[in-house]
Amino acid sequence: MIGHLAYAAGSPCPTIVLDSSRLPQDTAKLLESLTEVRRYLAAAGGAHVLKFALMEPSEHPMFDLDYRFVQALPGGPDRFDLRGSCGHSILSAVLAAERAGVLPKLTAGQRIRVNVLNNGDSVVCEVDGVDRDEVQFTVYFVRPDAVPVTRLLLTGEPATELTVDGERHEVSLVSSGNAYVFVDARSLGLRDHGELFSADAALFDRLSRIRVAAAGLLDWPAEGAFPKVAAIMPMEAGRIAARAISVPRWHPTIALTGAVCLGSAIQVPGTIPWRVAHEMGCVDGLIDIATPGGDTAVTAATADRDGGPALLWAAAGRKRVTFQGSFLLEPLAYLHFEEIAQCLAETAMSS
Numbered sequence: 001m002i003g004h005l006a007y008a009a010g011s012p013c014p015t016i017v018l019d020s021s022r023l024p025q026d027t028a029k030l031l032e033s034l035t036e037v038r039r040y041l042a043a044a045g046g047a048h049v050l051k052f053a054l055m056e057p058s059e060h061p062m063f064d065l066d067y068r069f070v071q072a073l074p075g076g077p078d079r080f081d082l083r084g085s086c087g088h089s090i091l092s093a094v095l096a097a098e099r100a101g102v103l104p105k106l107t108a109g110q111r112i113r114v115n116v117l118n119n120g121d122s123v124v125c126e127v128d129g130v131d132r133d134e135v136q137f138t139v140y141f142v143r144p145d146a147v148p149v150t151r152l153l154l155t156g157e158p159a160t161e162l163t164v165d166g167e168r169h170e171v172s173l174v175s176s177g178n179a180y181v182f183v184d185a186r187s188l189g190l191r192d193h194g195e196l197f198s199a200d201a202a203l204f205d206r207l208s209r210i211r212v213a214a215a216g217l218l219d220w221p222a223e224g225a226f227p228k229v230a231a232i233m234p235m236e237a238g239r240i241a242a243r244a245i246s247v248p249r250w251h252p253t254i255a256l257t258g259a260v261c262l263g264s265a266i267q268v269p270g271t272i273p274w275r276v277a278h279e280m281g282c283v284d285g286l287i288d289i290a291t292p293g294g295d296t297a298v299t300a301a302t303a304d305r306d307g308g309p310a311l312l313w314a315a316a317g318r319k320r321v322t323f324q325g326s327f328l329l330e331p332l333a334y335l336h337f338e339e340i341a342q343c344l345a346e347t348a349m350s351s
Contacts, residue, residue: 001332004096005324008088009251012246015089017096020054035333038077053093063115067331074248086225087256115249144209146310149268158270172271176264193241197292253293263298
């Protein structure tokens with residue numbers, strides 16, 4: 001088995017990309033294989049690689065690539081979360097698929113259509129530019145049918161109250177690209193984006209506890225990676241400050257799916273992102289999400305359906321991905337022998 005490493009700028013770590021057609025299809029056996037990969041990576045100094053992208057050519061006529069995301073969790077090499085997706089890893093999978101010969105050579109203007117098996121998302125990766133080992137993308141999360149924005153609300157309401165250690169917190173639970181808990185940073189006592197970006201352990205702990213409370217409300221595993229959490233607040237017109245948690249630390253920027261979810265949540269009346277956008281006088285069009293590690297541009301398109309807004313697509317731009325190389329994964333080398341044996345068997349039958 002050959003592993004490919006790619007890094008999307010702004011991601012907390014590189015993604016290891018594997019050809020899913022060569023991996024076990026049974027979930028339990030698949031996770032056993034990925035556990036061996038994690039041990040192998042850790043021994044080679046790659047314990048920080050916590051994102052797995054499993055890809056193969058899609059048999060569906062509307063897609064080029066089938067993609068499945070697996071989030072590795074801290075606490076042991078056999079701990080994973082298969083619930084959500086990762087936009088940065090989607091882009092890593094596209095670039096690695098090209099380098100592996102699964103996709104044709106990427107060129108500016110090309111669009112790669114990805115079928116996200118984790119949650120059914122349809123993602124279009126448009127190539128903006130190619131420069132040696134780096135590719136720039138704009139990424140569109142496209143809805144096959146317009147979805148009423150109220151259906152993005154995980155609790156059915158734009159704002160939900162959580163009680164954490166006896167303290168009440170108002171949050172918005174929204175799912176678009178991934179499930180997110182959004183909280184107004186000012187409700188946590190932060191006065192401006194400078195304080196938001198500089199706050200460290202105490203804020204991390206508060207947001208982590210809010211995330212765990214939201215997971216409990218949704219009846220999701222508290223120790224998992226989803227829902228994710230982000231604190232937001234207004235900046236100048238057209239810009240929203242955000243700080244998000246990844247696994248197991250602060251996200252250096254914001255997940256691509258987090259940007260998409262925030263852009264979508266701005267279109268849902270009454271949510272905390274909607275309120276922040278209205279406060280800035282910026283409801284429609286492109287929004288810049290400012291983070292400690294840089295800005296991400298995001299926009300969401302809606303149409304009127306049955307008297308209310310419905311989400312058509314959401315997009316994030318300025319995404320850069322660098323291919324870091326390919327290598328033999330020795331723990332999974334036996335999978336190649338199975339492949340060779342199958343080829344030899346077919347050859348024997350035809351002779």
